[in-house]
Every structure is written in structure tokens, then in C-alpha cells.
Amino acid sequence: MFITTKGRNALKVMLDLAQHGNGAPVPLAEIAERVHESQKYLESTVSQLSQKGLISSVRGKSGGYRLAIKPEDCTVAQIICAGEGSLAPVSCLSPDSPCENADKCLSLPLWRELDDVIMNFLNSRTLADLLK
Numbered sequence: 001m002f003i004t005t006k007g008r009n010a011l012k013v014m015l016d017l018a019q020h021g022n023g024a025p026v027p028l029a030e031i032a033e034r035v036h037e038s039q040k041y042l043e044s045t046v047s048q049l050s051q052k053g054l055i056s057s058v059r060g061k062s063g064g065y066r067l068a069i070k071p072e073d074c075t076v077a078q079i080i081c082a083g084e085g086s087l088a089p090v091s092c093l094s095p096d097s098p099c100e101n102a103d104k105c106l107s108l109p110l111w112r113e114l115d116d117v118i119m120n121f122l123n124s125r126t127l128a129d130l131l132k
Helices: 005-020 028-035 039-051 076-084 108-123 127-131
Strands: 055-058 064-067
Touching: 005 028, 005 039, 005 055, 005 064, 005 076, 005 127, 028 039, 028 064, 039 055, 039 064, 039 076, 076 108, 076 127
Parallel strands: none
Antiparallel strands: 055 064
């Protein structure tokens, strides 16, 4: 498992909104400046977070993005998966490419257990936990 810039940026955006939003929309340009990432690159990140229902957008002059879920109800797993898609440690666990040899694979139980450990850990931490 390797968490790419997509997953890390999703987490950075969510943390920034939790710290600076106070319920009001935060312009993407402000977020981009604080997380040291280009606004253009973050557009896809906020789109993914919005599609997963983690943030909402407000259009107009005073528009921007805000959390759509309370920090204590939002797990790190939800955020990183919104940015990354699957966090499966091996491709054969990905729902997009199931393993055709799963019934004969002796190592598959190991990979499933590792996947469970990773997801249980990331699901045990919330956005609120990271803000402490």
C-alpha cells in the first residue's frame, strides 16, 4: 500500500476545512495557499471529496467549500479512500480487478488480513482526533 499525493491532499484539505471553516465556506485559493499545493491540482481533490459527501460547495462571491460531516464522524479511512479509491495492499484485493486464482492462492489470506489491519487502523482515527 502506498498513499499517493491524492490521498494526502484529501486529508490536508479536510484538516484545513476543519481548522479554518467554522461552518463558513472556505475559498479553494485559501486552502491551496495554506497546504502549499496548486489550486488547479486541488480541484480534483475537492471534487472527489464532494462526490463522497465529505464536503459541500457553495457557489458565488462568498463561495467555497465546507465540511459536510462533523470531524468526529469522519474517519481517516473515508478521507483517504475518497482521494485514493482502494487502499488494498495488493491489486488482487481491489474490487476493480478481482483475482482469478483466489480459490487456490495460499497468500491471499495474508493480504486480506493486512488489508483488515490497515482499514481498522484508519477507521479508528477521526478528523477530530487529528485536530487534537
